[in-house]
Amino acid sequence: MSTAGKVIKCKAAVLWEPHKPFTIEDIEVAPPKAHEVRIKMVATGVCRSDDHAVSGSLFTPLPAVLGHEGAGIVESIGEGVTCVKPGDKVIPLFSPQCGKCRICKHPESNLCCQTKNLTQPKGALLDGTSRFSCRGKPIHHFISTSTFSQYTVVDDIAVAKIDAAAPLDKVCLIGCGFSTGYGSAVQVAKVTPGSTCAVFGLEGVGLSVVIGCKTAGAAKIIAVDINKDKFAKAKELGATDCINPQDYTKPIQEVLQEMTDGGVDFSFEVIGRLDTMTSALLSCHSACGVSVIVGVPPSAQSLSVNPMSLLLGRTWKGAIFGGFKSKDAVPKLVADFMAKKFPLEPLITHVLPFEKINEAFDLLRAGKSIRTVLTF
Known part of the structure; x- marks a missing residue:
């Protein structure tokens, strides 16, 4: 039975307060509005920046669904969305690309003028509202992505369609950690x-x-x-x-x-x-x-x-994000991985079920993991 246009009830890891563990909650995820995309998450990496949000050193409004290094499959789209369709494999983009602003048109920059959630985090989508609720109360989004949920909603400028054959439990790292580091060498520094x-x-x-x-x-x-x-x-x-x-x-x-x-x-x-x-x-x-x-x-x-x-x-x-223009670069990076131009597997030291998210953060803080991937 189709879920398009309907509220979806699912599990998500909610951070209610700084310095506290995540709690697995039953949440409601509203349908996407115009120029929004609802995604069924398949895998998400646990990144140090998520832990900075837990500690408060990276401010974001709480309570929130964190996570920003994920990959999934489009469940439904809002009016006016043309870049993806239901069934597409996608990576949510914490650094969106509208393609129209001064910075998107600048050849040497990638911090889209729409990227207010990085510089002035409001914990919402572009229209200023949330698609998440729990116990009757709205839950904030996190830097345009919120991948610590079985379903998430993103603006269409914050999602990239990728190769249908790509293994989502590997290429999720291209959503942040790998691209940020790799791009810093090849795109920002231009190592010779x-x-x-x-x-x-x-x-x-x-x-x-x-x-x-x-x-x-x-x-x-x-x-x-x-x-x-x-x-x-x-x-x-x-x-x-x-x-x-x-x-x-x-x-x-x-x-x-x-x-x-x-x-x-x-x-x-x-x-x-x-x-x-x-x-x-x-x-x-x-x-x-x-x-x-x-x-x-x-x-x-x-x-x-x-x-x-x-x-x-x-x-x-x-x-x-390694200087990459996200919507342009992410599909190409996935294609390069599929062509074996660089490895991702050595970076993944642990794979855990989504419900063990707090264990994944313990491994990160203890320096025992490089990347833990949570699977849904």
Whole structure:
């Protein structure tokens, strides 16, 4: 029996308060309005940014259905939707692409002017309202996606149709972690063949940076982390050297400068700490190095930097979603994965049923997982 046009009752993981576990709730998901799409979720990754929302370091209105790294199948569409149809395999986009605004038309940027949920989170769809309710009360959305639910509703500028043969429990990572890291290397930094790179932080996004650097042809990729247990995976994915800053008495940027004739060509901070952002900047060569901020920094904190660190020729950059224009890039990235141009399987260390979401977050916080994929 068709569910189109009807309220769907399903399970979702709701975060009611900061610093609390998720609770699996029975919720109602309203039908999509004009230019909206309702998706039956199949798989979703557990990303560090979701945990930042739990801790409050990334503000989002609560109670909410979090999750932003998912893949599913279109259940129904609202009036005026032309980009997808029921039955299509799709990836929701936390960084939408309207295709019409100044930034979407800019060749070097991807932060669509409609992306207010990233810069000014209201916990709603574009029309300012929610499609979720629980116990008779509205539940907020999360950065245009809300993938921690059996069904979700997104605006049509926040969904990409992908290859019908794609394994959704793998390509869900293209919805955030992989694309963010990989794109930071190939799209934002534009790593060059034969270059030297340093990657600070070796969780899922950092390892995706390593994959991007290798794909771009870097000759030396130095992986930096205080957890030596991550080094084997980093080397498997392309790192040529792995170093632990705690093994040295001097600042890590000085160690990297000595290893690379004055500094690396490209450095990436994939942790979200102000001190490592500075270290990453200073580890790249003062005359020609490019440093990219990938990790989400704590809210309401600022960096202080000596202008001389940039004056001699360094470049300091940052980008959301690896600099990719999401609706354009996501189908191509899925196609590249299907063509075996890069791996995703090594990034997935755990697969759990959706109901074990709190266990997945425990693994993340304990540093025991790279990516846990929850299946519905």
